[in-house]
Amino acid sequence: MSAVSAAPVVTENARPAWTRRPKIDQWICWWTIPIFYNLFGLIFVVLTRVMPPPRPDITPEQIVAFFETHSLTIRIGFALLMFFIGFASVANGLIALQIKRMSVSPVFAYAYIGALVVGGLPGCLLPAFAFVAGAFRPDRDPQIMVMLYDWCLLSFVGSLGCFCTQNMVLALAIFLDKNDILPKWLAYMSIWMIVTELLASPVFIFKSGPLAWNGSISFYVGTAVFVVWEFAIIRLLYVAIKNQSPTEQIQD
Amino acid sequence: MANTQTAEVNAGGTTTRAHLPSNKDMWVFVLGDLVIFSSYFIIFEIYRHQQRQTFLSAQQHLSLSIGVVNTLVLLASSWFVAQSVQLTRAGEYERAMRLTVGGGLCGVVFILLKAYEWSTKIGHGLTFGSNDFFMFYYMLTGVHLFHVALGLVFLGVVFFELRNPKLRRVSMVETGATYWHMVDLLWVVIFALMYVMR
Amino acid sequence: MTTTKARAITYVWIILSAITLVSWFLGPARVAGPAVASVPITVAVLAMAFIKARLIIGYFMEVRTAPAWLRLSTDAWLVVLWGAVLAIYLW
Numbered sequence A: 001m002s003a004v005s006a007a008p009v010v011t012e013n014a015r016p017a018w019t020r021r022p023k024i025d026q027w028i029c030w031w032t033i034p035i036f037y038n039l040f041g042l043i044f045v046v047l048t049r050v051m052p053p054p055r056p057d058i059t060p061e062q063i064v065a066f067f068e069t070h071s072l073t074i075r076i077g078f079a080l081l082m083f084f085i086g087f088a089s090v091a092n093g094l095i096a097l098q099i100k101r102m103s104v105s106p107v108f109a110y111a112y113i114g115a116l117v118v119g120g121l122p123g124c125l126l127p128a129f130a131f132v133a134g135a136f137r138p139d140r141d142p143q144i145m146v147m148l149y150d151w152c153l154l155s156f157v158g159s160l161g162c163f164c165t166q167n168m169v170l171a172l173a174i175f176l177d178k179n180d181i182l183p184k185w186l187a188y189m190s191i192w193m194i195v196t197e198l199l200a201s202p203v204f205i206f207k208s209g210p211l212a213w214n215g216s217i218s219f220y221v222g223t224a225v226f227v228v229w230e231f232a233i234i235r236l237l238y239v240a241i242k243n244q245s246p247t248e249q250i251q252d
Numbered sequence B: 001m002a003n004t005q006t007a008e009v010n011a012g013g014t015t016t017r018a019h020l021p022s023n024k025d026m027w028v029f030v031l032g033d034l035v036i037f038s039s040y041f042i043i044f045e046i047y048r049h050q051q052r053q054t055f056l057s058a059q060q061h062l063s064l065s066i067g068v069v070n071t072l073v074l075l076a077s078s079w080f081v082a083q084s085v086q087l088t089r090a091g092e093y094e095r096a097m098r099l100t101v102g103g104g105l106c107g108v109v110f111i112l113l114k115a116y117e118w119s120t121k122i123g124h125g126l127t128f129g130s131n132d133f134f135m136f137y138y139m140l141t142g143v144h145l146f147h148v149a150l151g152l153v154f155l156g157v158v159f160f161e162l163r164n165p166k167l168r169r170v171s172m173v174e175t176g177a178t179y180w181h182m183v184d185l186l187w188v189v190i191f192a193l194m195y196v197m198r
Numbered sequence C: 001m002t003t004t005k006a007r008a009i010t011y012v013w014i015i016l017s018a019i020t021l022v023s024w025f026l027g028p029a030r031v032a033g034p035a036v037a038s039v040p041i042t043v044a045v046l047a048m049a050f051i052k053a054r055l056i057i058g059y060f061m062e063v064r065t066a067p068a069w070l071r072l073s074t075d076a077w078l079v080v081l082w083g084a085v086l087a088i089y090l091w
Helices: A024-047 A060-084 A086-100 A107-136 A142-158 A161-176 A184-198 A216-243 B024-050 B052-059 B064-089 B093-123 B132-163 B170-196 C004-026 C039-060 C068-090
Strands: none
Touching (some): A024 A086, A024 A216, A060 A086, A060 A107, A086 A107, A086 A216, A107 A142, A161 A184, A184 A216, A184 B024, A216 B024, B024 B052, B024 B132, B024 B170, B024 C068, B064 B093, B064 B132, B064 B170, B064 C004, B064 C039, B093 B170, B132 B170, B170 C004, B170 C039, C004 C039, C039 C068
16 A cells, blocks of 8 residues: 655755645646636637537528537637646546545445546547648538537537446445545436436437537536536535545555 | 534423434435436426427326326335335344345336336337427436335345444434435435426 | 324325316316317316415425425426416416
């Protein structure tokens, strides 16, 4: 079992004071989360127009026009995403560490990381590249533009399995945890996330209505639940790190 | 963990102070779930308002009989579960366990009836994509079915904890019961909105 | 040994089941021929569902003897949900 400890201090003025703050390593990681989500909002909502998603039931000409209008901001937005997507990995590492503090086997931490590593691809990166390819040369054959459009949005809204797994793992870990690292109500919120993710699966069938990729149920209610969950976990991680003893032994 | 002492003052059984069954975590879940489901119900009603005739005709294909029987089955299951909470509080763990199983079995019957109902509808060509009414029908009853299955897991945990004298806690039984009653409550709403109201 | 609470649960269950059976007679499938919208039947159905929901919350979920914040929130939820459903229906 390895202890979480600070690096050996050589002399008093070898390292600046702020690096000797207890748990500074975790605090740095925690800060990446609110920063990432603000950037996420800027990128996906303002720049690339993926949130809320444009409609599935428009004509190829309208899709081409969409790419032409937003070509510059799509490319800027997703270029930014390529820089900052790494922050999500840091966040997941932090949550995984907190899961390891629980009385359950670290398998849950590994599964959590695994689920999101896989999920990040169809959830963020594939949609980004599909849209960027469309925005890069909007003079392609309209049918190819339609395909890139569908690819991005189906992937973005419809990639639900990995996130279901993430939430199942987190919920189960919290339910079984005797150390009360994270409260049980977060586990229940994770169950909501699973339900709303499952309700995104009909996007592969419907081009309009509440269960399309821009639908009131598949997209809007799901996103609302996600926002609540994300606020909750940011706050709960803050509390968990604060209450964590700097000399606590954490399982491997 | 919430205080599970109920102050039963006299034979009339009136409580002198308010008692929150289960714990705040489960109530966060229940209240939030009710809000989320309500958003689905309201969206359903808006679509019904826009397509009155389609929904009215489609509704006729639903088997009201199975709907009623399913409602009665879930109400009975809630009776079982509510009584098992009372028995657990009175220390009658054996009977509480049996009633928990009774509630769970009703849940299984509900699932079987729902599966039968779905299969007959699909057999008649009424599928998820047939029209907006049936889209909502499968979606709402499907999400509800997920909740029933989850409820069976919770009741299972309650049963196993009741079996073990070292694990018995009233609050745990209350927690499973609160969730199960929510499942019953949601079905009562679905039944009214989809099967009966026109 | 049935306590008062246990008996109350049984009475509530009987009432709930009875109300459910009433819906059997009001449902659209009983009508021969194409279904017709009916405001009085719908209002009755929604009122009955409101009552059933409140009984489940009050007696089964024991909200009747719960702290005030819970009683108020569940009542508020009932009013908002059924009110919205009725309003959209009548609109």
